[in-house]
Amino acid sequence: MDKKENAFSVDRAEDSPGFLLWQVTTMWQRGIKKALDEIDITHPQFVILASLLWLARNQQPVMQIDLSNHSQIDPMTTSQVIRILEKKLLIVREVHPEDTRAKAIKLTDQGSQLTRKAIKIIEQFDNSFFLCLDDRTQHFNKLMIELLSTNTKSK
Numbered sequence: 001m002d003k004k005e006n007a008f009s010v011d012r013a014e015d016s017p018g019f020l021l022w023q024v025t026t027m028w029q030r031g032i033k034k035a036l037d038e039i040d041i042t043h044p045q046f047v048i049l050a051s052l053l054w055l056a057r058n059q060q061p062v063m064q065i066d067l068s069n070h071s072q073i074d075p076m077t078t079s080q081v082i083r084i085l086e087k088k089l090l091i092v093r094e095v096h097p098e099d100t101r102a103k104a105i106k107l108t109d110q111g112s113q114l115t116r117k118a119i120k121i122i123e124q125f126d127n128s129f130f131l132c133l134d135d136r137t138q139h140f141n142k143l144m145i146e147l148l149s150t151n152t153k154s155k
Contacts, residue, residue: 028129035125039118046122047071048081049090049115052107061096061104090114 010016032043041049051070055062068078082105085091090111096102107115133140 031125031129032122035121036118039114039121041114041118044073044077044081045085045090046115046118047073048078048085049107049111050119050122052091052105053112053115053119056107061094062106063096063102064105067105085111 008016013019029043032046036043036046048067048071051067052062055066055070059066064078064082065075067073067082068075071078073081082091082093086093089108092106092108093103094106096104130137130140
């Protein structure tokens with residue numbers, strides 16, 4: 001059997017940051033899905049709901065593009081998720097107070113209650129998942145922010 005040239009630049013899979021990120025993200029998302037199953041929402045639905053609650057604290061009105069930018073979910077997917085959340089009666093779209101062509105998005109009372117419950121579930125899961133980082137969590141977050149910042153600028 002011919003020895004073929006190694007296609008990889010690393011000797012071990014665990015030397016590839018992208019592959020490691022993929023594995024950790026997949027494991028984390030699997031746990032998030034399981035945690036959210038009990039309240040019948042998906043992870044993207046949670047992210048949009050939580051982003052809406054977050055943005056509404058300091059910004060009125062919140063528009064679809066604001067949710068897309070904050071969550072880093074592409075605009076088309078954001079639109080699809082918003083439609084589903086609207087059907088579930090968790091959000092409403094209202095006429096924008098300054099631009100009648102635009103729609104402002106708001107949580108319903110039911111949506112607000114569910115979002116707050118989901119946040120508790122996710123924070124509990126995250127605390128457990130990232131527990132092994134212990135006092136290195138802030139450093140880990142700083143590195144992720146650096147990656148986000150650098151790669152957002154390069155788009």
